[in-house]
Amino acid sequence: MQLEEKKKKEIEFLEKVFRAGSSTLSNISPIADKQKKAVERISELGFPNRKIEDWKYYDFSPILDNFLSFDTCKITQIEKESLKDFLFPECEKNLLVTVNGHFSEKLSNFSFSKEDISILNFNDPEQLKSYQGLDDLVEKYFAEGIENESNFFKACNTALLSNAFLLKVKEGVQLKETLQILHISNEHCFNQTRSLIHLGANSKINIIVTYVGLAEIPFVNNAVIETVLEEGSELVLDKIQDDTQKGILLYDLKAKLLKNSRFEYSSLNLKANSSRDKISVDIDEEGAHADINGLYILNGERKAHNVITVNHNVGNSTSSQLFKGILSDKARAEFNGAINVARDANGTDAEQMNRHLVLSDEAHVDSRPQLNILADDVKCAHGSTIGDLEEDEIFYLLSRGIKKDDALAMLTLSFCDEVIQKVKIESARQHIKNMALENLDTQMHKANIVHNLR
Amino acid sequence: MSEQIIDIKELKADIVDGDQILKGLNLKINAGEIHAIMGPNGSGKSTLSKILSGHPAYEITDGAIDFQGKDLVEMEADERANSGLFMAFQYPLEIAGVNNLEFLRMAYNSKQKYLGLEEADPLDFDDLIEEKLSLLNMKSDFLDRNLNEGFSGGEKKKNEILQMLVLNPKLVVLDEIDSGLDVDALRAVAAGINAYKSEGNAVLMITHYQRLLDYVKPDFVHILSGGKIVKSGDSSLALEVEKEGYDLLAA
Structure with missing residues (x-):
């Protein structure tokens, strides 16, 4: 894209x-206040670029090329059958559905x-308004710190707020x-989704x-x-990104942990053209985990970015x-994970x-772990590996009569398993395994493996 | 005369891009026989087991291996396994996320398919497994765990023997199966080997020590040194090694 043309598009986007x-x-004033602050913040930040550390490896052109409209996001008729x-x-009994960012009462049930x-x-x-203590809750926790928000797209989501929950x-x-x-998502649009999940003291939920x-067209999920x-x-939150191959996911998760609380989170990015996960965890009181x-x-030319910050604000x-x-073909991954003590x-x-398991010479990984420790008495460990499958592991399976393609698929699944097992729901784990296999090289006899492995 | 299982002739082999380790090894094993190969560290014992099972890091530079009338050298590792060769690993690998029972069934069915036989459905397979488990004094919760993941040294070796019993090979190569085993585990492993052994198959034990041979009695003992078999005899040779050490014998 020409520089000038790019600038023009950025300005158009902002306008x-x-x-x-x-x-x-x-028309609820504390919410409107935050929206106004978000608009201010957007103008301060301007459209992001790769000179900003957090966006160093991000390619903005699919967004700028495709998504210059925010008014086309509309709800479309979808039959539940097509969602099966x-x-x-x-989760049959408790399901909240949005279509292109809009709440679908028809598809939801509780x-x-x-x-x-x-x-x-x-x-x-x-x-x-019927919710008591709403103003207080919004002021404290909705778009917290919007005045200093670093993620441009989260500020956009706040400004454009539609069907948040x-x-x-x-x-x-x-x-x-x-x-x-x-x-x-099934329309060519830039849709906004948002949830504020508040767990009262000693409560617990799995989400x-x-x-x-649902359609092979470009869209952005912001x-x-x-x-x-x-x-x-205690909150167990699992996120599965199962978009179509042209989908773009911009995702921002912020968690605030108070005394003795426990947050278990798993993010599975399985499809989409690109995904960017910005995850910020603030441990604000002792005893939290x-x-x-x-x-x-x-695979292909797909990309995944993970920008993660875990702040131990207290000891x-x-x-x-x-x-x-796992990367094959010309895929790219960025892992940018900081622990701040x-x-x-x-x-x-x-x-x-x-x-990382890198299965092709043309795939590329940028892994940047960071530890910023200002306290003395702490235990912090980090590690990063990038490699191929272990020859000895492949050989072990071959020596039991298992074909090479099957052995590769088994070991690749095995590599994923540690994360997949964190997901609490059995049918979701199975779904993730199937998606994982679908994404692996077609030569890996996926049908055979799916048949043989639970 | 009994059926020939394997015939190794003037075998020379090395680590790929490395030193020559086997320097003209000859060994013939017939059905119904138990052979033991003993040797000091660095004599080429492990290389022999890896060469036989087809590990890609090792290569044959000269010689021939006839396995039941087929040229073993030309066969891939999985084909060797499906044709009836089984190697029990000295260090079995831990594979997370692969269920032990499913793995056993996959291996079993790979062989069935290769031989043009019917694959076992999960229920039939469960019956087949139960019987083998009790032989090894293994609890069935073994099967629900991931392949060797978090297994103790003894559990891993028993699991190798369980795989052997399920796959029922023609030739078993046991690479230091006795290393790291306590007496109870050693007994269970030996019980598995003795149960497997028949007139139609053969065992090749590769070991540093004599102690396994108290439980599984070999018909032939060979001393491997400097990449060659330097001495062969009956089971009394193992006792001699125990008493005299390798140095004396190799000299």
Whole structure:
């Protein structure tokens, strides 16, 4: 793209965000305040470029080439039948669906008691206002720190806010059923999805969020999840990106962990043209634990970016990160993971591991682990490996009569398994395994393996 | 005269791009026989097992190996396995995410398919396995675990023997199967080998020490030194090694 043309497109993009942003102002004032601040922040930041450290390896042209319109995102008719590949039986009773960023009442259903959990749509002010303590919650946790937001696209999501959801699990409520949040894209558009998940003290919920593309057309999912875990609460959050090959996922997750809370997160990027996951975890009170995992399987010219920050703002807290990637053909992956331990955050125990399996000479990995430790009494470990499959492992399987292609597929699945096992739902694990195999080289006799391996 | 299982003639082999290790090894094994190859460290014992099973890091530079009328040298590792050659590894590999039972069934069915026989469905296969497990004094929860993952040294070796029993090969090469085993595990492993052994198959034990041979009695013992078999005899040769050491014998 010519430089001048690129600049023109960036400006056009910004103008459209401003216009769309001012027309979607919420009539709930604390929300509108944040939206206005987001617009200000957007103009301060300007359209991002590769000179910014966090965007060093990102290719913006698919966004600029395709997505200069925010008003075309509309809800389309979808039959539940067409979603069956993306629904997990364990979550049948509690399903929240959006189509191109819009809530679909028809496709959603909930069996949770309203006493236990509130699920509220930001697009329905009356419903939202009925929630006691809304203003306080929005002020504290919705788009927290928007004045200094570093992610341009999260600021866009805030400004353009449409169908965001507030999920509030009441204090002391431990939900046994898993909630699935399914975001569908099937139109050429730049859609915004957003959830604010608030866990009351000592509550617990499992949520699985899936981003699914239903049409082979370009689209952008500009997704934001914010979560706050009050004292003693536990959130298991699994994210599966199952977009079509032309989909682009821009994803921003921010988690705030309070005293003795526990956050288990797994991110599975299985399809899409490119995905960018910005993950920020703030451990703000002692005794909290964050377990952050990711898997990306890339072929063709696909890309995955993971920009992760775990902040131990207080001591006596623990975190672990495990990210694995498999790359073939001309795929590219970026892992940029930082652990920041604040001054006086003694008793922090943090670890990070990033492993890549690179199956082609033309695939490329940039792995940049960073440890920034300002306290004395901490335990931090990190590691990074990039390699091919182990010859001895392949040989072991061959020596038992297993064909080479099958052996390669088994070992590749085996490489993924550590992350896949973190996902709590059996049918989701199976789905991920199937997707993993689909992404592997066609010569790997996938049908045979799927048949033989549970 | 009994059927010939393997005939190794003037075998020379090296590590790919490395030193020559086997320097003209001859060995013939017939059905119904148990052979033991003993030798000091660096004599070429492990190389022999890897060459026989087709490890890609080792290459044959000269000589011939006839395995049941077929040229073993020309066969890929998986083909060798499916044709009835089994090597129990000195260090079995841990493979995360591959269920032990599924793996055994895949290996079993690979061989069935290769031989043009019917593949076993999961239920039939479970029955087949149960019987082998009890022979080795293994609990069935072994099967639910991942292949060798987190297994103790003894469990890994028992798992090798379990695979051997399931695949029921013509020739078994046991590469230091006794290393790192306590007495109970050694007994279980030996029980597995003795149960497997029949008039129609053969065993080649590669070992540094004599102690396995107290439990599995060899018909022939060979001393490997400097890449060649320097002495052959009956089981009394192993006792001699135990007493005199390798230096004396190789001299």
